[in-house]
Amino acid sequence: MSRSIRHPEILDIARREGKVTVEGLAAYFGVTFQTVRRDLTDLADTGLLDRVHGGAVLPSGTTNIGYADRRGLNFAGKLAIARACAARIPHDCSVFLNIGTSTEAVADRMLAHRNILAVTNNLNVATILARNPDCEVVVTAGVLRRADGGLTGGLTERTIRQFKFDFAIVGCSAIDGDGDILDFDMQEVGVTRTIIEQSRRVFLVADHTKFRRKAPVRVAALSDLAAIFTDRPPAAGLARRCETLKVALHVADPSADPA
Incomplete structure (x- = not known):
């Protein structure tokens, strides 16, 4: 069976089941696992599916992908992004890390950082950073x-407003073509806006997916950021806006990650 026949069937199955597995x-x-992986990569490259560990899911426009699936989505890319972002967080500073699988990956790369005050509203981040004896961890209410x-x-x-952070590391659900940062949960959006207000420099960690x-709620503008860390170059128009607004754009190479 040719891929021109398989691809529509794969999409039909994904629409019925919500997810497909290799x-x-x-x-x-x-067919072989390798053939299926190539099919899923082709469909992901065209934006028809999002790859997750062991398979793929439909891209979401109004509801977010399940958390377990998000953890597996572009795992290698997130590791590369986390390495690049953590390398630009110095010792002896305060940092906020918010909800998201990408921020969790950054936390894992900060286990050797010294004299860090880390505040988070992500219990997974707190658990990761608790392994660093040189990191004081504060969990919000x-x-x-x-x-x-x-x-x-x-x-x-209210907890976040008690601090002024040197750095904030935030994730998002989507980035619009003009650079607007988007999300699904309005309560989470309010928290992220407060994080941005209380931070001197904001780093966005967002893989190419x-x-x-698309997501329905605007969180912030591109101009609110100091830097974007991603794993593939964005569209030329967005890259130009980053340059105009002096938002540093760091494109990490997943193949260069030693982990």
């Missing part, structure tokens, strides 16, 4: 979002 598609079509270990709401915002996704 193993399941290989059995369904009677807030309402626990069980799906991803995030804390949100007015209590979270965020440039082709």
Whole structure:
């Protein structure tokens, strides 16, 4: 069966099931895992699917992808982004890390940082950074979002306003063509806006899949950022806007990551 026939069927299955797996598609079509992986890569490159560990999911426009799937989405790219971002966080500073799988990856790269005050509304980040004896970890108050270990709401915002951070490391659900930072959860958006207000420099960590996704709620403008860390160059128009606004654009190479 040719890929021109397989691709529409793969999309039909994804629409019915919400997710496709390499193993399941290989059995369904009677082809090798390698063939299925190439099919999924082709479909992801055209924006029709988002790759996750072991398969793919439909791109989301109004609801976010499940947290477990987000963790596996472009895993190598996130590791490269985390390495590049953590390398630009100095010792002896204060930093906020918000909710997201990319910020968790950055936290894992900060285990050798010295004399760090890290504040977070992400229980997963707090657990990771607790392994660094030279990092004082502060967890905000807030309402626990069980799906991803995030804390949100007015209590979270009030905690954040007690600090002024040297750096904030934030993720997002999508980036619009003009550079607007977008998300799905309005309560989380309020928290992220407060983080940005209380930070001297804001680093956005966002892999290339965020440039082709959509989300309904505007978080911030491109001009609110000091830097973007990603794993593939964005569209030329957005790159030019970064240059005009003096927002540093760091494109990390996943193949260069030693991990």
